[in-house]
Amino acid sequence: MQAFDPNALRGDQSSVRFEPGPTEDKLILSMGPQHPSTHGVLRIMLELDGEYILRAEPILGYIHRMHEWMAEQKTYMQFMPNMGRVDYLHAMAWNWAYAGAVERLAGIEVPERADHIRVAVTELNRISSHLLWWGAYLLDLGAFTPIMYAFDDRERILDILQDVTGSRLTYSYFTFGGVYGDVPETFAARCLEFTKYLRTRLPMYKDLVTDNVILRGRCEGIGDLPVDIARRYGATGPVLRGSGIATDTRKAEPYGGYDRYEFRIPVYTECDAMARYMVRLDELETSCDIIDQAVASLPEGPFQAKVGKTLKPPKGEACFAVEGARGKILVTVRSDGGPKPYRVKLRAPGFSNMSLFCELARGTLLADAVSILGSLDLVIPEIDR
Numbered sequence: 001m002q003a004f005d006p007n008a009l010r011g012d013q014s015s016v017r018f019e020p021g022p023t024e025d026k027l028i029l030s031m032g033p034q035h036p037s038t039h040g041v042l043r044i045m046l047e048l049d050g051e052y053i054l055r056a057e058p059i060l061g062y063i064h065r066m067h068e069w070m071a072e073q074k075t076y077m078q079f080m081p082n083m084g085r086v087d088y089l090h091a092m093a094w095n096w097a098y099a100g101a102v103e104r105l106a107g108i109e110v111p112e113r114a115d116h117i118r119v120a121v122t123e124l125n126r127i128s129s130h131l132l133w134w135g136a137y138l139l140d141l142g143a144f145t146p147i148m149y150a151f152d153d154r155e156r157i158l159d160i161l162q163d164v165t166g167s168r169l170t171y172s173y174f175t176f177g178g179v180y181g182d183v184p185e186t187f188a189a190r191c192l193e194f195t196k197y198l199r200t201r202l203p204m205y206k207d208l209v210t211d212n213v214i215l216r217g218r219c220e221g222i223g224d225l226p227v228d229i230a231r232r233y234g235a236t237g238p239v240l241r242g243s244g245i246a247t248d249t250r251k252a253e254p255y256g257g258y259d260r261y262e263f264r265i266p267v268y269t270e271c272d273a274m275a276r277y278m279v280r281l282d283e284l285e286t287s288c289d290i291i292d293q294a295v296a297s298l299p300e301g302p303f304q305a306k307v308g309k310t311l312k313p314p315k316g317e318a319c320f321a322v323e324g325a326r327g328k329i330l331v332t333v334r335s336d337g338g339p340k341p342y343r344v345k346l347r348a349p350g351f352s353n354m355s356l357f358c359e360l361a362r363g364t365l366l367a368d369a370v371s372i373l374g375s376l377d378l379v380i381p382e383i384d385r
Contacts, residue, residue, distance in 0.1 A: 025049060029366075033062050037140045037370045040380025044357070044373075046366070053369060056361040058354055060384045067385045071344035076102055076176070076311045079341070084170035086346065087382035089132060092118075092125040093324035095174035097331040098344075100255060100320035102176050105333055106313040113301045114178030115257045119294040120191060121164060121173065123287040127198070128157040129325035130280045130287075137277070137374040138209060141218050146209050153201055160190050177305030188295040195288040202285060210281065219274035223360045223372035226271060233359075234352040237327025238283065239376060242276035244269035249323035261293045273375035280377070312339055326350050326377050350376075350383040 026049055033043035041062035047054040067086060071079045083098045084091035096118060103110060110118075131154040135147030158168045164183050165173040173179055209215055225235075230243045240247060246267045250258040266282030268275035313335040322329045327349025334343040353376045360372045 026054065031369070033059075037373055038380065039136060039378060041384070042354075042378070042380045044369075046361075046369070048366060051365050051367070053361045053364055053366060056358050056369070058357060060380075063381055063384045065381070065385060068344050068346060071341050073340070075339050076313070076341060079344070080175070081170075081172040084167075084172050085381065086348070086385050087324065087326065087329075087350070087379050088170050089129040089379055090125055090325040091169070091171040092122040092173065093322050093329055094331075095171060096122060096256070097320055097322040097324075097329045098333075099174040099176055100322065101318050101331040101333040102311070102313065104320055105316060105318035105335055106176065106307075106311060108177045108305055108307060110178055110256075111302045111305060112257070113299050114303045114305075116294045116298045117179050117183055117303060118174065118256050119258065119261075120183075120187075120291050120298075121161060121171075121179075123291045123294070124157050124161060124191070124194075125171070126325050127284055127287045128154045128161075130284055131157075133280060133325075133374075133377045134205075134209075137377075138215070140370050140374050141215065143209070143212075143215070146205075149201075149204075149208075153198060156194055156197070160187070160194065163187075175304060175307075176311060177307045178303050180304075182303045188298055191291050191295045195291050198284065198288055202281075205281065210278075216274065218368075218371050219272065219277055219375070220270075221272055221274075222364070222368050223273040223276075223375055224271050225356065225360060229356070229359055233355050235327070235356060236349045236352065237324065238276055238279040239327065239353045239356070241265065241267050241279045242375075243271045249321050249328050253321050255320070255322065258290075260297075261290050263289045273371050276375045276377075310339055312337060324349060326379065326382070327353060346385060348382045348385060350378050350380075354378050354383055 026047060029046045029048055031044040031046055032038045033041050043059040043062065045057045045059060067082050070082060080098065083094040086094045131150040135150030138146040161171065162168050164187065165171050225243050227243050227245060230240050244267060246265045248265045251265060263286050266279045266286060268278050315335055315337045317332065317334040319330060319332045329349060330347035332345040333341050336342040357373060357376065361369050364372065
């Protein structure tokens with residue numbers, strides 16, 4: 001039998017499809033649709049030569065819910081709760097993307113206090129998303145303890161957001177022209193207390209996990225993602241920043257007053273799973289910096305603009321981009337002048353990031369597929385929306 005050379009798999013094999021069964025010396029393996037590392041109902045068909053992956057093909061459709069079709073059947077306001085179900089880990093970002101698109105279409109001005117509140121709750125939600133990813137990623141790699149720390153710290157965020165929104169996961173807090181309700185008087189103090197606490201935890205995260213030789217062995221040099229491939233697939237967010245590109249929608253296309261805040265965009269040039277891990281860990285501190293500034297300068301005034309009960313934006317189309325935990329979210333809304341959207345298009349960053357898996361997995365060991373998949377931080381309901 002000829003020795004297997006994984007480097008020979010880097011050519012263009014996009015036109016090659018899976019055969020119905022294994023060929024000589026090869027094996028077709030179905031990873032999922034309920035494999036624990038897929039974090040949702042995702043199926044990946046793998047062609048293996050021994051322990052090496054020849055080809056990988058993600059298969060979607062198991063949890064498709066037709067969000068875009070539902071948008072055409074509901075009024076603008078009735079569709080808002082759907083946003084919390086697209087990416088349930090960073091629902092605030094999707095709330096903002098849809099609200100922002102409709103506000104731009106209808107010419108609605110958001111009060112300054114509402115912008116500060118939106119920034120604070122969205123960054124708290126981003127931290128909770130990254131903490132869950134951190135714990136689940138390490139659980140996939142065989143480490144159980146970190147997820148207990150992650151959920152303990154994340155619980156503090158959920159307590160704050162529950163007092164503000166009434167929910168702990170699938171938020172529907174944003175409305176056209178602001179937010180549904182004002183924050184409690186203790187909101188700013190609790191946010192500052194939490195960010196101070198989280199900063200004391202980050203050194204422990206580093207000692208316990210980041211500097212662990214076992215983790216580094218599973219992540220360093222795994223899932224190499226060159227810049228040209230990342231751009232070809234439309235990768236955004238931490239996945240792209242882990243390949244050395246300092247692109248962040250909060251800086252490139254400022255919204256909600258993000259241009260008022262000073263914060264660093266974490267970037268790593270190693271292009272591997274460890275680089276993507278480090279970006280997200282650094283973003284915990286970045287979000288803390290933004291929250292501190294947003295609540296410290298929280299102005300008095302209305303938290304919601306005056307908008308009629310029945311919203312009928314003029315005919316036209318508007319897009320709004322938001323930086324979600326997984327990358328750039330883009331919502332496009334088209335109006336025909338009626339009470340319902342004529343068309344809503346949702347651009348989910350996870351779909352582009354997941355498509356990279358075909359490239360990154362080719363030529364790697366089967367054991368490394370879990371590490372690569374986790375480093376992309378996929379939320380399947382967002383992809384298979």
